[in-house]
Amino acid sequence: xxxxxxxxxxxxxxxxxxxxxxxxxxxxxxxxxxxxxxxxxxxxxxxxxxxxxxxxxxxxxxxxxxxxxxxxxxxxxxxxxxxxxxxxxxxxxxxxxxxxxxxxxxxxxxxxxxxxxxxxxxxxxxxxxxxxxxxxxxxxxxxxxxxxxxxxxxxxxxxxxxxxxxxxxxxxxxxxxxxxxxxxxxxxxxxxxxxxxxxxxxxxxxxxxxxxxxxxxxxxxxxxxxxxxxxxxxxxxxxxxxxxxxxxxxxxxxxxxxxxxxxxxxxxxxxxxxxxxxxxxxxxxxxxxxxxxxxxxxxxxxx
Amino acid sequence: xxxxxxxxxxxxxxxxxxxxxxxxxxxxxxxxxxxxxxxxxxxxxxxxxxxxxxxxxxxxxxxxxxxxxxxxxxxxxxxxxxxxxxxxxxxxxxxxxxxxxxxxxxxxxxxxxxxxxxxxxxxxxxxxxxxxxxxxxxxxxxxxxxxxxxxxxxxxxxxxxxxxxxxxxxxxxxxxxxxxxxxxxxxxxxxxxxxxxxxxxxxxxxxxxxxxxxxxxxxxxxxxxxxxxxxxxxxxxxxxxxxxxxxxxxxxxxxxxxxxxxxxxxxxxxxxxxxxxxxxxxxxxxxxxxxxxxxxxxxxxxxxxxxxxxxxxxxxxxxxxxxxxxxxxxxxxxxxxxxxxxxxxxxxxxxxxxxxxxxx
Numbered sequence: 001x002x003x004x005x006x007x008x009x010x011x012x013x014x015x016x017x018x019x020x021x022x023x024x025x026x027x028x029x030x031x032x033x034x035x036x037x038x039x040x041x042x043x044x045x046x047x048x049x050x051x052x053x054x055x056x057x058x059x060x061x062x063x064x065x066x067x068x069x070x071x072x073x074x075x076x077x078x079x080x081x082x083x084x085x086x087x088x089x090x091x092x093x094x095x096x097x098x099x100x101x102x103x104x105x106x107x108x109x110x111x112x113x114x115x116x117x118x119x120x121x122x123x124x125x126x127x128x129x130x131x132x133x134x135x136x137x138x139x140x141x142x143x144x145x146x147x148x149x150x151x152x153x154x155x156x157x158x159x160x161x162x163x164x165x166x167x168x169x170x171x172x173x174x175x176x177x178x179x180x181x182x183x184x185x186x187x188x189x190x191x192x193x194x195x196x197x198x199x200x201x202x203x204x205x206x207x208x209x210x211x212x213x214x215x216x217x218x219x220x221x222x223x224x225x226x227x228x229x230x231x232x233x234x235x236x237x238x239x240x241x242x243x244x245x246x247x248x249x250x251x252x253x254x255x256x257x258x259x260x261x262x263x264x265x266x267x268x269x270x271x272x273x274x275x276x277x278x279x280x281x282x283x284x285x286x287x288x289x290x291x292x293x294x295x296x297x298x299x300x301x302x303x
Numbered sequence: 304x305x306x307x308x309x310x311x312x313x314x315x316x317x318x319x320x321x322x323x324x325x326x327x328x329x330x331x332x333x334x335x336x337x338x339x340x341x342x343x344x345x346x347x348x349x350x351x352x353x354x355x356x357x358x359x360x361x362x363x364x365x366x367x368x369x370x371x372x373x374x375x376x377x378x379x380x381x382x383x384x385x386x387x388x389x390x391x392x393x394x395x396x397x398x399x400x401x402x403x404x405x406x407x408x409x410x411x412x413x414x415x416x417x418x419x420x421x422x423x424x425x426x427x428x429x430x431x432x433x434x435x436x437x438x439x440x441x442x443x444x445x446x447x448x449x450x451x452x453x454x455x456x457x458x459x460x461x462x463x464x465x466x467x468x469x470x471x472x473x474x475x476x477x478x479x480x481x482x483x484x485x486x487x488x489x490x491x492x493x494x495x496x497x498x499x500x501x502x503x504x505x506x507x508x509x510x511x512x513x514x515x516x517x518x519x520x521x522x523x524x525x526x527x528x529x530x531x532x533x534x535x536x537x538x539x540x541x542x543x544x545x546x547x548x549x550x551x552x553x554x555x556x557x558x559x560x561x562x563x564x565x566x567x568x569x570x571x572x573x574x575x576x577x578x579x580x581x582x583x584x585x586x587x588x589x590x591x592x593x594x595x596x597x598x599x600x601x602x603x604x605x606x607x608x609x610x611x612x613x614x615x616x617x618x619x620x621x622x623x624x625x626x627x628x629x630x631x632x633x634x635x636x637x638x639x640x641x642x643x644x645x646x647x648x649x650x651x652x653x654x655x656x657x658x659x660x661x662x663x
Contacts, residue, residue: 025359055325057359061332083332084617113366263373 006048009036016051018058019043022161022172022220025058026104027051030096032078035064038097038196042175042209045217060107064100066093082107091202098199098207101175105158108172109259115161115170116271117259122155122169123147126301128227129169131160131279133257136204139234142182143292145210149190150293154216155224159259164267167274168223173216175209183208189289227302229254229281240291243283250281278302307619309333312346313536314579319352327360329618337532337614340367341414371414375405381420381471382406382503388435389505396432396506397423397497399476399517403508404537406500411540415533419463419472423509425494426477433461433475440466441473449651457483457640479517480524483640488562493517511548512558515541519571520564524638528631531612539575542584552587565594573601574608607631 011017012035016027019039028039051058063081067090068074077090080103087106091099109117120133121144134140141157148154155171163170175196178186183206186193194211229250230242245253251272255261261268280299286292308330311317322330334343344364347353356364382402389396398406401417424432437443441464446454454462459478465471478490497507509517518541522534546552552572559568569591576585588595596604610627613619636645 055328057324057328057331057357059359059362084336111363111366113369114362263370265373265376 006050008040008048011050011052012036012039014052016061018049018051018056020047020220021104021174022156023170024060024108024172025056026107027058027061028064028100029062030064030100032064032066032093032096034094034096034197035100038100038209041194042196042211044211045214060104060111062100062104062107064096064103080106082111095199095202095207097197097209098177098202101177101209105174108159108161112161113260113263115163116261116264116268118160118162118254119158119257119259120160120254121157122160122171123152124155124224125152125299127224128301129155129224130228130230130296130299131169131226131254132230132232133160133254134232135257138232139182139286140232141176141178142185142234142289143232143286145176145178145182145186145193146189146289146293147296148176148213148216149193150297152296153219154212162226162271162275163223164264164271166223167271168225170223171216171220173212173220175212178208178210180205185289186210226275226279228299229276229279230284231282232284232286234287235285236287238285238287240288240295241285242295243285245281245283247276247281251276307333307613307616309337309339309343309532309614309619310578312343313539316580319347319350319355324357327357331360331363333614333616333618335363336616338416338530339414339533339536339614340364341371341416342533342536343414344368345414367416368414371416374416375412377471378402378405378420381469382506384439385420385422386503386505388432388439391435391438392428392431392505394424394428394432395497395499397494398506398508399423399479400521403514404541406503406506407508409541410544411537415537419474421460421474421476423476423479423490423494425490429461429475429477433464436464436473436475440468441471442467449655453648457481457644459487479520481639483644484524484638486524486563486566486638488564492562511541511545512555515545515555515571516559516562516564516568519567523567523570525635527635528611528628529615532614535574535578535612538571539579539581542571542575542581546583552583553590556587556590559591560593563594565591566596569595570604570608574612577605577609578612607634 008017012028012030016029018025018027061083064078067077067079069077069090076093078093078096078099079086079090080088080099118131118133120131121140122129122131123144132140132144144154144157154173155169157174157176159172161170161172187195196209198206198208200206231245231253254272306316308317308326312319312330334340340363344367347356347364353361385396399421401415402420404412404415443464444462446462451462454460459481460474460476464473464475478487479493480487493509493513496510496513498510500506500508508514515538518534518538522531522538555568559565569588572584572588575581607627607630610621610624611631636649640648
């Protein structure tokens with residue numbers, strides 16, 4: 001079922017709303033009005049159901065609720081729960097839409113070791129993906145948000161999930177998170193993009209999520225092999241530059257951006273080695289999005 | 304009270320073939336909260352059921368098992384470093400609990416996750432060991448003077464030490480119960496009976512019987528029971544393995560008498576019987592006859608422990624679970640210190656907490 005023919009408020013308030021994202025099922029419970037709105041906006045293309053309808057086995061039971069903590073009892077705060085565990089401190093109530101997005105990513109990055117997980121954006125063209133690992137602030141999301149409007153398929157904006165047997169990337173398409181100036185950059189470039197509510201003045205500044213393209217959600221079960229590993233970096237006034245990056249250095253940098261490389265031990269190394277041996281590895285500097293988009297369109301898929 | 308599914312599968316009253324998808328969902332949530340996912344993986348494996356587990360459940364059993372394996376691997380590496388520490392000292396280091404189970408490869412270690420490495424040395428050796436650990440990279444925690452004094456004067460361990468680069472945490476003990484506890488045993492009796500590890504020079508573990516007694520003492524004197532379910536399963540594994548190897552539990556009873564720790568051993572036998580259906584343990588409670596809880600006390604303790612030793616998940620709670628956990632928390636403080644020390648300590652702690660909160 002899709003969100004439009006569904007009373008999501010009732011599900012969210014009572015036993016939960018089950019959303020299928022990639023190969024995960026989340027059951028989301030919340031009485032917060034702001035979340036109702038952001039979920040209706042951002043998740044309208046996903047398969048959803050009411051938890052009570054079939055009491056199925058889900059991956060994560062996620063709850064966001066209003067809490068009041070001593071001594072700041074007068075401050076309205078929202079807190080994220082995985083089942084009954086609260087992994088993070090509560091934040092101002094108006095940040096709830098961002099809190100749930102961060103929390104849902106955390107569920108995967110902290111609980112899953114059946115895949116090698118890299119902090120990276122993943123996009124696909126002609127059946128091959130580019131993995132773009134980068135620390136926060138490198139301009140990864142702005143670039144991703146642009147490329148997925150220009151014919152690339154979104155597999156993930158945050159987490160590259162690499163299957164331990166096939167070495168392919170499993171899609172985990174989620175709303176793309178934009179911060180501060182990036183919000184307006186994308187708004188102006190792509191007026192058709194749908195934005196969720198803005199969470200202002202968070203620890204990362206103003207945060208806003210955009211709805212992933214319908215096609216990316218539709219193809220969220222199609223795994224793909226890796227053809228490119230690209231480390232993007234936005235630099236004010238920089239010339240657009242795609243420079244080859246050494247394979248050994250690539251391996252170390254990808255490992256540094258991984259959540260569970262060391263947990264997987266030998267297997268983690270073997271997988272990265274296999275992928276990096278086959279992929280073209282680059283460092284990418286940009287300031288002009290038009291040039292960046294053009295350069296990405298010229299990347300050649302492997303034969 | 305209904306038995307939680309997690310307890311059911313570990314005690315064998317529930318088989319995996321009976322479980323619906325929804326029951327798997329609840330089982331996983333209970334196991335995740337109780338830190339027993341990896342242990343559950345090995346249980347499923349031992350029943351040859353891994354390939355029949357629903358994919359969505361298998362994912363988290365496997366993930367937890369991979370993580371537990373990695374932790375066990377890391378531990379062996381840390382012990383290699385502790386060998387160097389032991390070499391510099393003229394005494395050995397005795398590992399306790401999780402670390403001891405893992406280096407000995409006992410049944411209780413399979414899939415057990417833990418956060419610290421617990422070490423026991425005799426009281427006189429604390430200073431030299433602490434110094435040698437510091438030289439090898441373990442930095443002491445920064446606590447205020449009150450907390451430092453609290454640990455060093457009253458407790459059975461010094462403040463935790465964390466390795467500067469690898470992040471491993473060591474709790475250095477000189478006894479298994481705080482010095483202020485009435486039942487605090489003579490630690491030398493434990494240290495006289497240690498077994499040395501075949502592969503690690505200078506590294507010991509407690510004798511098998513003392514390992515059981517320590518596990519029991521820790522569980523039944525401790526107030527923080529959110530991992531009580533894991534700990535009672537530890538005891539079950541330790542007891543059943545010991546019984547398999549030696550055929551009886553008489554030496555456990557004798558040792559409990561010798562150390563004056565009949566009460567925790569009594570509870571260990573009683574609750575592995577009542578919760579996990581370990582009948583032999585139930586029979587041995589009758590052999591303990593000195594210094595054990597009265598009939599009334601047993602009734603009260605059953606009410607409390609039969610709730611607090613369940614997984615700390617809302618699906619396992621009934622009307623009295625919260626109260627039971629709170630009572631046991633108060634009890635643990637009551638046992639920990641005489642009242643004339645406890646009252647000022649609690650006052651001081653709550654005052655300190657108020658102060659630090661209002662600073663935020």
